[in-house]
Amino acid sequence: MKYKPHQYQEYATERILDTPYIGLLLEMGLGKTVSTLTAIDRLLNDYFDASRVLVIAPLRVADDTWAREVEKWDHLKHLRIAKVLGSAANRRKALKADADVWVINRENVEWLVGEFGSKWPFDTVVVDESSSFKNPQAKRFRALRRVRPMIKRLVALTGTPAPNSLMDLWPQIYLLDQGQRLGNTITGFRDRYFTPGQREGHVVYNWKQKQEAEQRIYEAIGDIVVSMKASDWLELPERIDRTIPIKLSDESRALYKKLERDLLLPYQDADVVAQTAAVLSNKLLQMASGAVYDEDRGVKEIHEAKLDALEDIVEAAQGKPVMVFYNFQHSLARIQRRFPQARILRKGKDGIEDIRAWNNDEIPVFLLHPKSAGHGLNLQESSCQSVVWYDQIWSLEEDQQANARVHRQGQTRRIVVMRLVAEETMDEEAVAALERKATGQEELMQAVKARIEKVRRSE
Template sequence: MKETDLHKYQLACVQHIIEHPFCGVFVDMGLGKTISTLTAINYLMFDYCEVNSVLVIAPKRVAESVWQEEAEKWEHTKHLRFSKIIGTAKQRIAAVMETKADIYIISRDNVAWLCALYGGGKLPFDMVVVDELSSFKSYKSERFKALRGARPYLKRLVGLTGTPAPNGLIDLWPQIYLMDRGERLEKTISRYRERYFRPGQTNGHVVYSYDLMSDSEYLIHKKIEDICISMKADDYLEMPFRTDNYIKLRMPEALKKQYDDFEKNKVLDLISAAETIEQEDENGNSVFVEKPVEVNVVNAAALSNKLLQFANGAIYDEERNVFPIHDIKLEALKEIIEDANGQSVLVAWTYQFDRDRIVEYLKKYKPRELKNNKDIEDWNAGKIQVMLAHPASAGHGLNLQAGGSIIVWFGQTWSLELYQQFNARLYRQGQQNHVVINHLILQGTHDEDVIRALKAKDKKQNALMDSIKAKIDKYKKFM
């Protein structure tokens, strides 16, 4: 392909990157962020002579394949030289210090290591590209702290993402800080919160979530619009037809009673963890009262996990031993694969026992787990009928649309970002077929809470907490 094949919206992204040394490209999945950025890099290196070397920070699998493969597809970028800073520490050092390249690529998990290698300050790159900038949304993470330390020495930084605020605008501050060092959205996360948010869910002095103030969304967007370009796929692409299929699976009465008892006992276990404390009454006498249950994100997530495990068909005990309960979802998955008549099916699994049980149950279809580039190549070549992938490891940058158009969510995820990103592996530009996204939902279980939250595009943490609190209220009468 030639540079003249680039779309107008892609050329707009190229121009934005060239004109703004520190900027964000918030462009939907499938709109070609990678080739737009490579084109801008090519101009900056060989026409404007502003840049000599570029560091690309990306998810592991994207770092291993996507950038170099994309460059090789295009006439105007195939000459770019790449060095992948992956492997052992010795291999990574050789890739960055002993290899001459135009673009160096490193996984985001090794950013802190790289910064430490250069004393935590000046990196030997003129420009940094952060692919999937939203992975730097935590101001407490080592990767953010490391890149923040190197930021003053950079000539250019570009942040790429299709989901800059998957859990709300509270996530935006660290990402914008890497661009402007606090010029637009305050110098610290505390100031940012004070300026644009008010505390949401709290427990004493502990704040679990923040809510936007009335005019904050508009103000934040205005503050960053000069350095961030934003595009939605629906505005520029004719996307393939998509069907979201919610397959509601019934439980036998005995199993339904088993689930209800399990849910009730798990919730009561949480309630019974409430402390009994001694305090004085109005007459100065000692009395013992029960301290209210503190439902925080940690124990709410633990309870949610147990309920979702049951819905998927097995549970872990405290020693991570697996106890199978039912095969309802396995049977439904098998039916989908049989009905596909040889078409390839991409299956999203949640727990390791999901993966292991699917491999065993469907062994006649020779299911494979997505692990490396060979798996991607074989999938796109139509050589794999059933591919298993965890949403967290197959959620960003992988082009799988050539290999199939059927997705099955065996288990459900609270993360809207992982959900959208995983679906976009098949539902994206270049897909030639009608995409069907199947969700296996065990009726009357926690699966339904998750699906409701995703449909409403709720924030992960708020939806999870609300769901668990509703269950606690339901079972308090049994105490």
Template sequence: MKYTPHAYQRYAAQFILDHPAAAIFLDCGLGKTVITLTAIRELLHDSFAVRRVLIIAPLRVARDTWPSEIRKWDHLSDLTYAVAVGNTAKRLAALRQKAEITIINRENVDWLVKNNTFDFDMIIIDELSAFKSHRTRRFKALMKVRPMVSRIVGLTGTPSSNGLMDLWAEFRLLDMGKRLGRFLTHYRERYFLPDKRNAQMVFTYKPRPGAEEKIYEAIGDITISMKSGDYLELPKCLTNVVRVEMNERERRIYERLKKDMAAEIAGKEIDAMNAAALSGKLLQMAAGAVYDGEGQAVRLHDRKLDALEDLVESANGRPVLIAYWFRHDLERIRKRFPGARELRQEADIADWNAGKISIGLIHPASAGHGLNLQDGGSMLIWFSLTWSLELNQQTNARLWRQGQKHTVTIHYLVMKDSIDESVMAALSRKDKVQEALMAAVKAELGKE
């Protein structure tokens, strides 16, 4: 297929060419993959600035999206590539090809660095936000080889999904600490103040007055952001909160667990060992079931299932995509809707987009990146919620993206007076911080 780039795509590709370290914050649907590949081709074949490129991406994106984009566009046909995913033998076979571009999933970055000769001089990190923690093995492995590469690009649409603290590790990789400092403690001391704490233990930090603007200024020279609404004609996206309510018995059990971190349902003991476990248990209860100490799901109510059935019925036969979080959510939804089908394999996705699936089921963690589902439907229902703004936005963008022909409707099933409401409030707060960042480093390019 012939590639005719929009002005914003030419701008972004040139930005990569002009900056040895670049942070490209692009909304879903703007074509970040073909933009990056276009720049890579010029660096490989025209300017000879690099020899071998390593692309790091989520598994499905590494396996399917990047290779399909290379095959899709005519101007990329002379690029050689290998996909290093799967078992060890398959990964080694891919590395032995010595292709110009090697694509690997982020879970294998540690393996790649520890067990192989690292001979890449350019790195592309697709979903830079996956490297926001400096404690992960993937971050530490990449830091070991970062001085060996002359060029690096970080791609994401959600750079600060949990707040500005995320940015330190991401930019530590990109510029080796030049802009936000080499040490997290220094970054924290310079830009943040303790927020929630218990004596000497600090749980959260808040930005110092004026810190946000200083951070944006510090990273602005190597960073651009583009919002899809500024460059694409997208259909409307309507958000609807559907509130459901527990009865008195269900509420008593929920409140008992919340207060005592232990409760009993149908003779089964449910307990939470700490605050994090309690959060998970309360989210499960809000959805209708909860795992006991033996890992068995114990039913509390069907309030969300009933509301889900009403929404599916109101769709009048139009396809519905349902996002679930817990395994027992999936099992209970399947029991209520025997024809529902989980979108896991390429065949499932192809059937969804072909209109052969009326009720599709996705887990945000496995389907949140790189899937194009806009051809199959325009209604998404969140059965259970996630604290992650990144997964929330990326999952919504599976339907609300370029190529969608209908108004997208996103329903959130929210249990009244429960942790669900706290999750929705937290997502809203995080979104405001991220929107401020995206606006601060917005590309200076008018609409085409």
């Protein structure tokens, strides 16, 4: 795909090139990965100002996102990505690979520093989601701090650098400037900008910002930190639609394929009518989401990949509410088990209370069935910016009406609608149909027939 950067993406790339140690606070949906990779490519191949680049990211992002972005864009396809993941043996093998960019999950930073010690080989480091380094006592922060003097360029990427308080900023800024702007220690930073709040003896349970602390902190770090908010660059309110590809493990993919084959092969010589297509499609979409009902109405688990992806999204939201649409009861049950803090929209007066609580940011994860989120439901007053379709559906009307609950008049924030799409499953067919606005019975029947033919050819 040809890359046609938006103005804010060009700006982000230029700031990385111009500033050796830079923090980019990019909100979700602003294309931080491709902007950063474009800068990396130029540093490697035009400026010759980088030779070995390390990307530190959450595990699933390290395993999928960075390599996928390289494959997606024409101007980046020549970049070679090595994934330093898996067993220690696999990680060591990846470190010896002939590559341009090495990607490692944040949990293995301590191991990586231990492997190289004073012979640290990476001159350029990108910390994707730098807020995961907000704890100065964490092993990952202390390990990266050890090798920081040997790093020539460092890029810190995050949407919310201070999810809990401004105290979270100190470790992230220290990794950029080694204490020049906010002090060499967290204690000094705390004493300068905060006062003790609730305490018991010598133990302080919380700290309160001093007057004008926020302004003083931002002034101190303004030359190396750029806040990239959607409201600065986009006409609001805007809706950004993203498909989140969900990669199944080999074992889960094999189980899905077996169940799909068992389900569809009996129909290879039959005339698939609308009602049959609806039943088959419903089963396939259930399986794509990770579970399916058996003959006894028990739930057969297939995978947890979507639950893992949803966990990443909730974490990246950094405390902002997340709206999740589900279509199957077993999806609801599995989400509730993984996210005990999630709440569903109840009926009657209880539902009115739920809407009030949501609009006042009292519900962290709101679980909605698209049929329950139709016309007239106003949910746009919360600070939610992340809408997730956990299960995929065929109904264009339900899809549009559900999304319009938050993306509607009165909304002042950019909304990102994310669809969790299991690769090589019926999910892909349903989302493609929605994008074409072709979701009638004929489209559904043709999609099911196509899946049957694909299974038949694979036999």
